[in-house]
Amino acid sequence: MxxxxxxxxxxxxxxxxxxxxxxxxxxxxxLARPVKAAIDRFLSEGLETAGPKSVWLDRVEQTREQLARFLGVSADEIAFTKNTSESMNIAANALPLRAGDKVLMIHGDHPNNAYAFLNLRRKGVAVEFVPMTEVVNAESLRPHVDAGTRAISMSQVTFHAGHRFDVESIGALCAEKGLYFVVDVMQAIGVVPIAARAMRATFIGSGSHKGLLVPQGLGLLYWDKSRTELEPAYLAAASLAEIPADLIARADKLDPAPNARRFELGNFNLPAIHALSASLDMIEALxxxxxxxxxxxxxxxxxxxxxxxxxxxxxxxxxxxxxxxxxxxxxxxxxxxxxxxxxxxxxxxxxxxxxxxxxxxxxxxxxxxxxxxxxxxxxxxxxxxx
Missing domain, CATH: 3.90.1150.10 (Aspartate Aminotransferase, domain 1)
Structure with a gap:
């Protein structure tokens, strides 16, 4: 016991x-039995009925609402992605960063967070790595914030030695200095309580195959919907405010969706989203x-x-x-x-x-x-x- x-x-x-x-x-x-059962249900429906797509899409929205409650945010701030790396890249490319702007990161943090921002160096964006110490909080980062700093990006929990950074104090620093704040919660979610609002994060990204108990291939992205200036670098019909009923692309109607759907690209990983609903049930029961x-x-x-x-x-x-x-x-x-x-x-x-x-x-x-x-x-x- x-x-x-x-x-x-x-x-x-x-x-x-x-x-x-x-x-x-x-x-x-x-894999947990209830999670497998949810995937089996999806597969059986596909096998026996060729897929009740409208039912499946309704479940996507139910799971979106379930995940939003889990994070303490609203459903229109949640997008489904492929994995943490995709979430971090979506976030990095949505920030309005220009040549000469600087992003602060933690040296030795997860490489796929770093690469999303290092890739912006081709646009002239600078990335400065702050030393990783056993305690990382606002005061660790404050001396590195200067007039050119526009964003901070980091993990909540490190994958390689279990550091748990004080993301709440760093979020407060970002609010004080007017910085964007991007947080990777992959190693925390499902085990460490996450209060997205308390973090004051602009974006929070994660996959789901660790603490969320889901097989690989599903990620999530929280977007602070008050940041309406943040638009996706990529576009698909699914990410538009108005999806054309006849599915004919129109160059004069390219406004992104007013919710986090603006960051979604096409079809969902439906079996994994079914699995996520079951895993959230397990986690919330405990x-x-x-x-x-x-x-x-x-x-x-x-x-x-x-x-x-x-x-x-x-x-x-x-x-x-x-x-x-x-x-x-x-x-x-x-x-x-x-x-x-x-x-x-x-x-x-x-x-x-x-x-x-x-x-x-x-x-x-x-x-x-x-x-x-x-x-x-x-x-x-x-x-x-x-």
Whole structure:
């Protein structure tokens, strides 16, 4: 049992977690039975009726509303995309940035956030990388804001060591300085509570195959609808304010939709959106704060067990600065990954060691199993805590 919900009952919904010690949800979460059932329903409808498209599109809008409630925003501020990278590129290209403008980012943050803005260098936009430290907040960035700064873009939670940046204070800094603020929440959403309004973000982007439990191929984009000056770099009939009934393109009617649909391009990933509705039902039934606190408890136990072994943790240790579910152990991936695989423990290689990432289904026993696998092999002095 967890002190926050019945984790054993939740675990039964993830068959993969019963077969291996799965500690890799920061890469991709195993498929849950209710999520698979939603996809199966979609496939059965396509098989048996050739697809009730109007019903499917109604469900898209229902899921859009469900996701909006989950983020504390309105449905007309939510667009569906393909993945986080697409969301970040849509956001970067929608900002009215010109030659000489500057964007601040965090050095070592996810590359696909950085590339979306680095690509704007061809337009003369400058990107400045601020050093990553264990604590990143408004005061970390304030000295780098100058007259040319127009935007800040960053992750809420880092993928490689579980830093949790103070996006609320940075959002307040952006509001104070009149900057656009773009936030990648891929490693946070579904585990860390997200209050989009409190972030004061211009755009928030994410995929859905980690904390949101959906197979790869679906992303989301929140757009602050008060920012009506932000228009899409690409255009399709689906993104227009007036979609021509006869589907004949007219050059005099190119106004983008007044809602976030302006950033959508064509058909949806319908099975994944069905899956997202089911996964949001699962997450909301438990409560994101309960999932977060459960993962924090697992993390506390992991840190205590690593300390007892004398093995170093990479990244922040304090709850206020760390993600609840992502931890990197200072064990060289080239030497250790095969050992974990041979012992039925699924983890990820990371730039500074072995990444352990928890999901709602993990237990204290999973942590103890990991520690036993480490203890049995033994560690070299270079991996030991100072």
């Amino acid at each position: 967890s002190g926050h919900y019945d984790v054993e009952a939740v675990r039964k919904e993830f068959p993969a977690a019963e077969r291996i010690t799965y500690l890799d949800s920061g890469f991709q979460t195993p 409560g994101v704060e309960n999932i977060q606190n459960h993962c924090f408890d697992l993390g506390d136990h992991l840190i205590a067990r690593l300390d007892a072994l004398g093995v170093r943790l990479v990244g922040p240790r304090e709850r206020q600065h760390r993600a609840p579910h992502i931890y990197v152990i200072a064990l060289p991936a080239a030497e250790w990954l095969g050992h974990f695989e041979e012992n039925g423990v699924r983890v990820s290689p990371e730039r500074d060691g072995i990444r352990v990432s928890f999901g709602m289904f993990n237990t204290i026993a999973d942590v103890d199993r990991l520690i036993e696998v480490i203890r049995r092999r033994g560690v070299k002095p270079s991996s030991r805590a100072a």
